[in-house]
Amino acid sequence: MVYDDSAKPSVTVDMVVFTIIEGKLNVLLMKRGVEPSKGKWALPGGFVNIDEKLDDAAKRELFQETGVKDIYLEQLYTFGDPHRDSRGRVITVAHFALINLEKQKQELKATNHSVDAKWHQIDNLPELAFDHKKIFEYGLKRLRWKFEYSTVPYSLLGDKFTMSQIQKVYEIVLNKKFDKRNFAKKILTLGILKKEEIKKDVSHRPPRLYSLKIPIGEIIETI
Amino acid sequence: MVYDDSAKPSVTVDMVVFTIIEGKLNVLLMKRGVEPSKGKWALPGGFVNIDEKLDDAAKRELFQETGVKDIYLEQLYTFGDPHRDSRGRVITVAHFALINLEKQKQELKATNHSVDAKWHQIDNLPELAFDHKKIFEYGLKRLRWKFEYSTVPYSLLGDKFTMSQIQKVYEIVLNKKFDKRNFAKKILTLGILKKEEIKKDVSHRPPRLYSLKIPIGEIIETI
DNA sequence: GCAAAAGTGTTCAATGTACACCCATGC
DNA sequence: GCATGGGTGTACATTGAACACTTTTGC
Numbered sequence: 001m002v003y004d005d006s007a008k009p010s011v012t013v014d015m016v017v018f019t020i021i022e023g024k025l026n027v028l029l030m031k032r033g034v035e036p037s038k039g040k041w042a043l044p045g046g047f048v049n050i051d052e053k054l055d056d057a058a059k060r061e062l063f064q065e066t067g068v069k070d071i072y073l074e075q076l077y078t079f080g081d082p083h084r085d086s087r088g089r090v091i092t093v094a095h096f097a098l099i100n101l102e103k104q105k106q107e108l109k110a111t112n113h114s115v116d117a118k119w120h121q122i123d124n125l126p127e128l129a130f131d132h133k134k135i136f137e138y139g140l141k142r143l144r145w146k147f148e149y150s151t152v153p154y155s156l157l158g159d160k161f162t163m164s165q166i167q168k169v170y171e172i173v174l175n176k177k178f179d180k181r182n183f184a185k186k187i188l189t190l191g192i193l194k195k196e197e198i199k200k201d202v203s204h205r206p207p208r209l210y211s212l213k214i215p216i217g218e219i220i221e222t223i
Numbered sequence: 224m225v226y227d228d229s230a231k232p233s234v235t236v237d238m239v240v241f242t243i244i245e246g247k248l249n250v251l252l253m254k255r256g257v258e259p260s261k262g263k264w265a266l267p268g269g270f271v272n273i274d275e276k277l278d279d280a281a282k283r284e285l286f287q288e289t290g291v292k293d294i295y296l297e298q299l300y301t302f303g304d305p306h307r308d309s310r311g312r313v314i315t316v317a318h319f320a321l322i323n324l325e326k327q328k329q330e331l332k333a334t335n336h337s338v339d340a341k342w343h344q345i346d347n348l349p350e351l352a353f354d355h356k357k358i359f360e361y362g363l364k365r366l367r368w369k370f371e372y373s374t375v376p377y378s379l380l381g382d383k384f385t386m387s388q389i390q391k392v393y394e395i396v397l398n399k400k401f402d403k404r405n406f407a408k409k410i411l412t413l414g415i416l417k418k419e420e421i422k423k424d425v426s427h428r429p430p431r432l433y434s435l436k437i438p439i440g441e442i443i444e445t446i
Numbered sequence: 447g448c449a450a451a452a453g454t455g456t457t458c459a460a461t462g463t464a465c466a467c468c469c470a471t472g473c
Numbered sequence: 474g475c476a477t478g479g480g481t482g483t484a485c486a487t488t489g490a491a492c493a494c495t496t497t498t499g500c
Contacts, residue, residue, distance in 0.1 A: 007273045008231040011303075011314055050230045050312050054303040078301045078316050080234075080277040089273050091234055093301050093314075164479075181481065182463065189461095204477040205470035387451075404454065405490065427450040428497035453496070461488070469480070 009080070009089035013058040014045030014132070016076065016139025017068075017097040018173075019119065020156055025172050026119040027136060029128070030065060033116060036086045037129035043136065044117065045092065058095040066117045072098045072155035072216055077138055084131045096139045098155045147173050151192060155216045160196050162207040163187070232303070232312035236281040237268030237355070239299065239362025240291070240320040241396075242342065243379055248395050249342040250359060252351070253288060256339060259309045260352035266359065267340065268315065281318045289340045295321045295378035295439055300361055307354045317358045319365050321378040370396050374415060378439050383419050385430040386410070 017028040029041040044065045048057040055073055063069050073095055080091040120126065128136065146152045147170060154161075156169050167183050187193065196209040240251040252264040267288045271280040278296055286292050296318055303314040343349065351359065369375045370393060377384075379392050390406050410416065419432040 009234050009271065009273060011232050011234060048232065048303070048314075050232060051305045053305060054301065054314070075301060078277065078298060080271070080316065082274045082276060091271075091277070091316075093303065162479085179464070180479085181465085184480080185482095186462085201472090202470095202478080203472040205479045207479055385452085402491070403452085404492085407453080408455095409489085424499090425451080425497095426499040428452045430452055447500105449500090450498090451496100452498100454494090455492105457491085459488100459490080461486100463486075464484090465482105467481090469478100471477085471479100473474100473476090 009091045010087075011048045012045055012090055012092040013048055013054060013061060013095060014043045014092045014135060015058055015062055015073075015095045015097050016043060016136055017062065017071070017099060018122075018139070018143055018156075019099050019101045020169060020172055021101060021119055021121075023168070023172060024121045024123075027122055027125070027139075028066065028068075029118060029120050029126070031116040031118070032129055040129040041118075041120070041126045042129040043094075043132045048093075054093050055095065058093075058097075062097070068099060070099075070103065072152055076135075076142055079131060079135060081131070092135075094135045094138065096142050098143075098152060100156050100158060102158060144174055151212065151214070151216050154212050160209040160211050162199065162209060164207065166210075232314045233310075234271045235268055235313055235315040236271055236277060236284060236318060237266045237315045237358060238281055238285055238296075238318045238320050239266060239359055240285065240294070240322060241345075241362070241366055241379075242322050242324045243392065243395055244324060244342055244344075246391070246395060247344045247346075250345055250348070250362075251289065251291075252341060252343050252349070254339040254341070255352055263352040264341075264343070264349045265352040266317075266355045271316075277316050278318065281316075281320075285320070291322060293322075293326065295375055299358075299365055302354060302358060304354065315358075317361065319362045321366075321375060323379055323381060325381060367397055374435065374437070374439050377435050383432040383434050385422065385432060387430065389433075 015028075019026050019028070028044055030044050032038050032040050032042050044062055045058070046061040046064075048054060049060075052060070054075065058073060059069065059071070062071070074097075076094040076096040078091060078093045082089055084090065084092075122140065125133075125136070127133075153166070153169055153173070156173075157165060163184050164180070166187060167178055167180060170183070171177055192213050193210040194213045196211050198206050199209050200206055238251075242249050242251070251267055253267050255261050255263050255265050267285055268281075269284040269287075271277060272283075275283070277298065281296060282292065282294070285294070297320075299317040299319040301314060301316045305312055307313065307315075345363065348356075348359070350356075376389070376392055376396070379396075380388060386407050387403070389410060390401060390403060393406070394400055415436050416433040417436045419434050421429050422432050423429060
């Protein structure tokens, strides 16, 4: 070891996990069962193991706490104010994640992990522990930024989707409406969608399904 | 303390510091005086003190090692691969910095700090220690991104500058040429420059000086 | 008067925005 | 046949890109 261990900060990961539920943008929060801030809501997260990559730590914590896996995850920012945590010096590497709840449903039901984890609509959040409000806001800003400049929005959708499903996701996250002709034009000229079959069994004109040509997150590199 | 200190990673800050020298983009490197990688070049950086903010640690290390201060600094990314440093688990919070060397000149000369610090042209870098090549490349990407979408380019200029000085800085960093009519039009329509006086004593048509209306870094928030 | 860099406008292409009607299905 | 959401094109404004000549100064 390089210097006196007692002078070392602790390192945690925290996650701002977004999903869409019933047409609303939601973020995952945990009710804290221990001090400090016992009973308050906080972002999911925990300590990084000594031999573990940062994003592996984030995925492990999220799975342990909620049973959720197979998510889109990227690093957000590192918060290291000396007094952000009353337990001592705790530096947290915040991450940003998106999940499609439909794909996870069995998972969530099959485990008991989610007892103190709950989705909250972002326009109606409780008070958050530590500096988690700031971290959440940073995550929300990143989310909206990503919707302008990347393919990550598709991680909120299934493998195949209709144009109006894409549009709804954008409208929910960016909190504004789009003209559907212009929206379709813009999305299609990006050239990232592959035409799939026409969806059947709907009580209106059957829509075309699309899928992604390229992996999620590939179009513009995170900066 | 929260858990066994021996299982704690160490936390460092590293910096990718850019400047322009003689029309070329340069990055600051330190020759390592101790193992591991003794004799190799590395990004400036060091351990974070227990009661110190991350960006304060970055500024302190940079000042200790080079005598440089008053720089533009922002957090870049946190690199935490368990095997990135042979000394053990070392998580580094990388930062990105820009300095105007003209403003620093007295400083650099007045101190002895710079003995093993040296500016290197970015198209002619030596082999770097640890994963610093990756960190450098991430910093360069961020630098170019910032030139498209923010006012940070002005941190490479003095308080007053001519349009062609701005253009040169952009051309050096982005490594391409611009048409001066289009360039001036684009910069001026951003509305961030204030007209200053006309520069005198040049052996050609005297240019107008400009200054920044708003603080550096304000136009677009870092994401 | 000449060398050096400064300053300045128009045309064209591409992109973004506003806007409305018909279509295919289930019931 | 009607309710539901799906699909599509044109006109206009804005933005970005190409392009060349005149101006002001020091020497």
